[in-house]
Amino acid sequence: MLGAADVPTRTSRRTAPPTWLVVALACAGQFLVVLDVSVVNVALPSMRADLGLGGSGLQWVVNAYAIAFAGFMLLGGRAGDLYGRKRMFLVGLALFTLASLAGGLAREGWELLAARAAQGLGAAVLAPSTLTILTAAVPEGAARARAIATWTAVGAGGGAAGGLVGGLLVDGLSWRWVLLINVPIGAVVLLGALWWLPESRAGDGRRLDLPGALLVTAGLGTLAYGISQTEASGWTAAATLVPLVAGLALVGLFLLVEARTAAPLMPLGLLGRRAVSSANAAMFLSGSAMFCMWYFMTLYAQNVLGYTPLEAGLALVPSSLAVVVGSKVAPRLMRYAGARKVAVLGTVVAAVGFGWQSTISADGTYLTAIMIPGILMMLGAGLAATPLAALATSGVPTGEAGLVSGLINTSRVMGGSLGLAVMSTIAAARTEGSGAPVALTEGYALAFRVSAVVLGVGAVMMAVWLPRRGGSVGAPS
Missing domain, CATH: 1.20.1250.20 (MFS general substrate transporter like domains)
Structure with a gap:
C-alpha cells in the first residue's frame, strides 16, 4: 500500500497544507505540461511567417518538445524518487517556465527550437512528480481514486483545450503568447509549490543508475525521433528505420544492463x-x-x-x-x-x-x-x-x-x-x-x-x- 503515512517526508514548521491544495498544485503542473503538447499547433503558420521557418523547421517546433518529453520521462520519475518529488517538481516547472519565456521572445528559428527542447526536458522532470506527489498525499482508496480522476481530467482537458486556447491567443494577441502564457501561470504555481507542497522521497540512500539513465533516455529519445520522421520520410526510409532500430537496440541494452545492476534505474521486477x-x-x-x-x-x-x-x-x-x-x-x-x-x-x-x-x-x-x-x-x-x-x-x-x-x-x-x-x-x-x-x-x-x-x-x-x-x-x- 502506498499512502501518505508510508512516505518519508521532510517536515516543515508550517502546518501541513490541506490535501485539496496539494492535489490542485499537482494538477496545475500536469495541465501546463499537457497543454503545451497541443497549444502550438494552431500557431505554426504564424511562427513560420514571423521567423522564416521552413517545413522541416516547423515540424521540429512540435518534435523538439515531444522527443525531449518522451526521452527523459523515466529519468525524471526516478530522480524524484531519489532526490525528492517536490524538488524535481520545482526544478522541472522552473525550467519549463524559463524555456517558455525564451521561446516567446525568440527572434530566430533556432532559438525557438532550443526553447521547445528545454520545455520538453522540464516537462519530463515535472510530469512524473505531479502524479507521485498526488498519490503520496492521498491514501489509497476512494479518496485517491477521486484525486487521480481529477489529475486525469485536468491532463486530458489540457490536451483538449490546446486548440481553443491557441486559437484565442493567436487571433487576439500573437503566436508568442501560446508560450508566454505559461510564464505567469508557471510563476504562480511555482511559488505555491515552494510554500505548500510537502517533500517526499524514497529515502534509502541509493544513487542514480547513470548507465541505465543514459541508455533509456537515449533509447526513448531515438525512438521518438524515428517516429517523428515518418511523416516527412515515410516508414521505409533510412531516416526513419535507422533511428527506430537504434532506439529499440538501446532499450534492449538498457533492459540487459538493468538485469545485472545492483541498484537499477528500473527494477525489472516492476514489470513482473x-x-x-x-x-x-x-x-x-x-x-x-x-x-x-x-x-x-x-x-x-x-x-x-x-x-x-x-x-x-x-x-x-x-x-x-x-x-x-x-x-x-x-x-x-x-x-x-x-x-x-x-x-x-x-x-x-x-x-x-x-x-x-x-x-x-x-x-x-x-x-x-x-x-x-x-x-x-x-x-x-x-x-x-x-x-x-x-x-x-x-x-x-x-x-x-x-x-x-x-x-x-x-x-x-x-x-x-x-x-x-x-x-x-x-x-x-x-x-x-x-x-x-x-x-x-x-x-x-x-x-x-x-x-x-x-x-x-x-x-x-x-x-x-x-x-x-x-x-x-x-x-x-
Missing part, C-alpha cells in the same frame, strides 16, 4: 507486477488511438468543413467537457464495478465513438459529424484513463512511485506519438496527396476506423489481462 505491466500496455494501446482524435477532428473541421482555427477549437468544447465528466464519474463506477470493468467500459464507449466518426462525409453537420461522436470518444477516454492510472500506481513500493508515474506517462506519450504517426500514414495513403474535401474525408474516416479497431482489441486485452483486483475504491472487481 501484473497491475503495472498490464495497465501500461493498455495505456500505450489506448493512447495510440485516443491521441489521434484531436488531430484529425481539427483537420476535418478546418480542411473539409471550412472552420477557422478558433471555430474548430470551440467545436471541440463539448468533447473537452466530456473527458472531464468521464474522469470524474469513473471513481464512482469503480466503487461498484472495479477498475478493470470501468477501463473496459470506457474503451468500448470510445470505440463506438471512433466507429461513428468513421462515417463522416464531406458535407457533414456539426451535431452528427463532430459533437456526438466527439463526446462519445472523449467520455470513453476519461472513463478508461482513471482506472488505468489507479491500477498502475496501486500497491507500488514507496521507493518506486516516481518511476511508475514516469512509466505510465511515458506509455501514454509514446503510444500517442506512434499512433499519430501510423494513423497519419494511413490517412495520407488513402488521400494519395489530394487536397479535395472528399479525398481528405476518406483518409480521416479510415484513420478513425482503424482507431476503433485498435480500441476494440484494447478492450479485449484489458478484460483478459488487467487484474481483477487493484486500484480499488472499496469494492471488489
Whole structure:
C-alpha cells in the first residue's frame, strides 16, 4: 500500500497544507505540461511567417518538445524518487517556465527550437512528480481514486483545450503568447509549490543508475525521433528505420544492463507486477488511438468543413467537457464495478465513438459529424484513463512511485506519438496527396476506423489481462 503515512517526508514548521491544495498544485503542473503538447499547433503558420521557418523547421517546433518529453520521462520519475518529488517538481516547472519565456521572445528559428527542447526536458522532470506527489498525499482508496480522476481530467482537458486556447491567443494577441502564457501561470504555481507542497522521497540512500539513465533516455529519445520522421520520410526510409532500430537496440541494452545492476534505474521486477505491466500496455494501446482524435477532428473541421482555427477549437468544447465528466464519474463506477470493468467500459464507449466518426462525409453537420461522436470518444477516454492510472500506481513500493508515474506517462506519450504517426500514414495513403474535401474525408474516416479497431482489441486485452483486483475504491472487481 502506498499512502501518505508510508512516505518519508521532510517536515516543515508550517502546518501541513490541506490535501485539496496539494492535489490542485499537482494538477496545475500536469495541465501546463499537457497543454503545451497541443497549444502550438494552431500557431505554426504564424511562427513560420514571423521567423522564416521552413517545413522541416516547423515540424521540429512540435518534435523538439515531444522527443525531449518522451526521452527523459523515466529519468525524471526516478530522480524524484531519489532526490525528492517536490524538488524535481520545482526544478522541472522552473525550467519549463524559463524555456517558455525564451521561446516567446525568440527572434530566430533556432532559438525557438532550443526553447521547445528545454520545455520538453522540464516537462519530463515535472510530469512524473505531479502524479507521485498526488498519490503520496492521498491514501489509497476512494479518496485517491477521486484525486487521480481529477489529475486525469485536468491532463486530458489540457490536451483538449490546446486548440481553443491557441486559437484565442493567436487571433487576439500573437503566436508568442501560446508560450508566454505559461510564464505567469508557471510563476504562480511555482511559488505555491515552494510554500505548500510537502517533500517526499524514497529515502534509502541509493544513487542514480547513470548507465541505465543514459541508455533509456537515449533509447526513448531515438525512438521518438524515428517516429517523428515518418511523416516527412515515410516508414521505409533510412531516416526513419535507422533511428527506430537504434532506439529499440538501446532499450534492449538498457533492459540487459538493468538485469545485472545492483541498484537499477528500473527494477525489472516492476514489470513482473501484473497491475503495472498490464495497465501500461493498455495505456500505450489506448493512447495510440485516443491521441489521434484531436488531430484529425481539427483537420476535418478546418480542411473539409471550412472552420477557422478558433471555430474548430470551440467545436471541440463539448468533447473537452466530456473527458472531464468521464474522469470524474469513473471513481464512482469503480466503487461498484472495479477498475478493470470501468477501463473496459470506457474503451468500448470510445470505440463506438471512433466507429461513428468513421462515417463522416464531406458535407457533414456539426451535431452528427463532430459533437456526438466527439463526446462519445472523449467520455470513453476519461472513463478508461482513471482506472488505468489507479491500477498502475496501486500497491507500488514507496521507493518506486516516481518511476511508475514516469512509466505510465511515458506509455501514454509514446503510444500517442506512434499512433499519430501510423494513423497519419494511413490517412495520407488513402488521400494519395489530394487536397479535395472528399479525398481528405476518406483518409480521416479510415484513420478513425482503424482507431476503433485498435480500441476494440484494447478492450479485449484489458478484460483478459488487467487484474481483477487493484486500484480499488472499496469494492471488489
